[in-house]
Amino acid sequence: MDAMGSPTELLLELAASSRHLQDPAELTAALQTGHHIWCAGLADVQRATHADCRGLSDDALSIRCREAGAPWEDGASRSEAISNLVFALWDASPAAMAYTALERRASAAGVCLIPEEDV
Secondary structure (H helix, E strand, C coil): CECCECHHHHHHHHHHHCCCCCCHHHHHHHHHHHHHHHHHHHHHHHHHHHHHHCCCCHHHHHHHHHHCCCCCCCCCCHHHHHHHHHHHHHHCCHHHHHHHHHHHHHHHCCCCCCCHHHC
16 A cells, blocks of 8 residues: 555554544544545455456356355356455455444444435
8 A cells, every 4th residue: 555554454453543432523534544445455456356367267267256255146247256256355354354343333333424314
């Protein structure tokens, strides 16, 4: 990501430092920061996964998807299969899990990035 650290390091640190926040404004700020880091981490996984899958046969890609818990569904294109793989890999990462913990913590305090009137 940058000299500040990887998305994993940053999200783990943010989730840990936000564990005891009670103020909605502070939780909102943490959630916004976390969301930006989450997006950067997902983009990193997307780039790496696309590069890794570029040379794979469809059979090898199908196996890789299945192993990651993102089976290649009937009728799905190769591109859709890779996108599903990206999200499966990202969702299973410590960074994504840390962000999910932060989201749950914020939600328990009534904080969400989407205004209630938009839901």
